[in-house]
Amino acid sequence: MSLLTMSLRRTFTTSFSNVFVRVHHHHHHQWRNLNYFLSPLLRNNGVSFLSAHSLHTLPHLPDEGQLSSMTAILEGLKELYNQKLKPLELAYNFHDFASPLLADSDFGAKPMVMLLGQYSTGKTTFIKHLLRSNYPGAHVGPEPTTDRFIVIMSGPDERRIPGNTITVQADMPYSGLTAFGSAFLSKFECSQMPHPLLEHVTFIDTPGVLSGEKQRTDRSYDFTGVTSWFASKCDLILLLFDPYKLDISDEFKRVISSLQGHDDKIRVILNKADQVDTQQLMRVYGALMWSLGKVLNTPEVTRVYIGSFGDAPSNEAAADSIGQDLFLKEQNDLLADLKDIPKNACNRRVNEFVKRARAAKVHALIISHLKKEMPILIGKAKAQESLITNLEVEFRKVQREFHLPAGDFPDVEQFREVLKDYNIDKFEKLKPKLIQTVDDMLSNDIPELLRNFGTQ
DSSP states (O other): OOHHHHHHHHHHHHHHHHHHHHHHHHHHHHHHHHHHHHTTOSEETTEESSOHHHHHTSOOOOOHHHHHHHHHHHHHHHHHIIIIIHHHHHHTTHHHHTOOOOOHHHHSOOOEEEEEEBTTSSHHHHHHHHHTSOOTTOOOOSSOOOOSEEEEEEOSSOEEEEHHHHTTOTTSTTGGGGGGHHHHHTTEEEEEEOOTGGGTOEEEEOOOBOOSHHHHHHOSSOHHHHHHHHHHHOSEEEEEEOTTOOOOOHHHHHHHHTTTTOGGGEEEEEOOGGGSOHHHHHHHHHHHHHHHHHHOOOSSOOOEEESOOSSSOOOTTTSOHHHHHHHHHHHHHHHHHHHHHHHHHHHHHHHHHHHHHHHHHHHHHHHHHHHHHSOSSSOHHHHHHHHHHTHHHHHHHHHHHHTOOGGGSOOHHHHHHHHTTSOGGGSOOOOHHHHHHHHHIIIIIHHHHHHHHOOO
16 A cells, blocks of 8 residues: 555544544535435426436435545545646646646536537526526626626625636636636636535536637637636536527637547537427437537537427427427436536546546657757757657657557647747656656556545
8 A cells, every 4th residue: 555545544534534424414415405406407387307207217426435435536636646747747848738737726626517609509598597596697698698707606605706816716726717818817707606506516607609700809818728728627518509500600610629638528408499390300400410520520429418498488389299208308318417427526537637647648758759859059940840840750759669549649730839939959858757657656556546445
């Protein structure tokens, strides 16, 4: 047993016996509240879309033992990151090329769900529907209403916190957003309210994606960069469409492309489906799948939920009995997916951590390889230009030399763009000890952590 695990064992066996009983009794009460809020959702004319049978078959939420194991695993990952992975990231500027450095608050953050879509597809209404109330700062209308990124989270009272304030709070996992500048922070805010559902899940409401090139260029911040940052933090990404907005604009294509590497988190919602009859709905569904197939570069079929996620009763004149039954089953499936989020959050964090460690290792090998290819005395500028131009060739050299899978390598174009701003000659040479430390962490420390505290 490693020193890390022994330390964690001492910490959690001495403190959890006194503290976690009280905390988990509190959590158990909160889980009942979560069930309470999700059960009556998605009502139609006073009849719940969630039957007693469907509630019975929904996944079980974590019990007290699972919660203590999950907390211990996350604490262990935080310690492993600070001791073993972060030194490698700092040495080779991983935070500039890929993902910002992780703060301690990132490991304790609640699961997050981000909603993306073109304007007026029902993103804000969907969140309002789940909460059964408006959140502070919510605006709903047929025109583009939400003009900012809004984090909807639990708080002691209803209030709105500006982006500049929320990003400097050490207990919040949003400090990395400062990299997008004050122009973005003025369009970012936190909406807090006391709510049992928000005790377990945080929602990210986003501005409607615009279709015109002028509107895109008028944004004074990197919209796709921000969505990519949130995608790396989120546990679930919901892409919303409605039957009358199936065209995927150029900006929306860029947004979806920015989600690359997070395909397993993406779910598609065809909202307002009760506005067309069943025959039209079949055609709309086919058109949506065709459009998605052109922008989602994944061999797997993306899960699409069909329904009308709003407070207004379904349009029974448009949706016949077949459509109503379909909406009921689809909405039950979506709620089951949402209820799974807290239970699966720990497994997802471990998965993201391992993915990050592998990416950081490959990044370090690329950077040190480029450094090695630079001449010692003369011709450095020409050599750098050649390396950047032929970056694909250099990637293949690294892949062959270290027997690495191609899937672990970064996007070559994005890497090239960042690399242009660096002097390759100033990069660090290969430090085998740092690489070996990360390899040991992946092959020994993380499996041991999971064995000792259980993946649940």
